[in-house]
Amino acid sequence: MPAAAHTLAGSTTLGQLCDLQAFVERWGAVPKELLSNSVPSLVPTGRGVVTQQGAGCILGPPGYTKTPVLSVFTAxxxxxxxxxxxxxxxxxxxxxxxxxxxxxxxxxxLFYLVCGYVAGYGFALTDPSSDQPLIGASGAIAGVLGAYLVIYPRARVWGLIPVLFFLPLRVPAWLMLGMWFVLQAFYATGYGTAQAGSVAYAAHVIGFVVGALLGFTMRGRRRIDRPQ
Incomplete structure (x- = not known):
């Protein structure tokens, strides 16, 4: 399933991790920055340091200009x-x-960007003091899923359905996407998953709801013929 934001992890060196953290801080959408429309005076510089107290990334003044509202787009x-x-x-x-x-x-x-932006800022409102960068297009894609559910609820799509074990079955879109939304909403509460702190499930929920609401305005629009 789509995932919106993840923490940085893996078997990398301290220098690589700090360089990656600095890159994501620059181009990712940070909730605290979005709501204050400002960038902190100290950010990761891309260099690491090891001391007796432990290892970490060196902070310094940002050597770049960042516009928080545009960071939702780059993220x-x-x-x-x-x-x-x-x-x-x-x-x-x-x-x-x-x-x-x-x-x-x-x-x-335009629809895709609206869903992505509302999901990004909506997630920031759920955790306004967070300085963890949000990355990924899942808020926008969740909006696509929400619109699809509203416009094509009876369309049959392939999905892995947990019946004793996962079986590939063609099921109505309302069932598959409805189950997906319920799971995202449940995970957004912090229960049911060990990754609740690293995946922005709330952004999925917000994007889905926005897409579904916009989907109601599309239901009367005539479908454009698409070549085979």
Missing amino acids: MFLHSSWTHLIGNMLFLAIFGNNIEDRLGRVRFL
């Missing part, structure tokens, strides 16, 4: 891993083409 193009990226692109490929058919390319792009 949509950052992903924590190939799994994160491929998972998001898979959902976008499966469900996004039908919504694009409804809206046309330009309107679909």
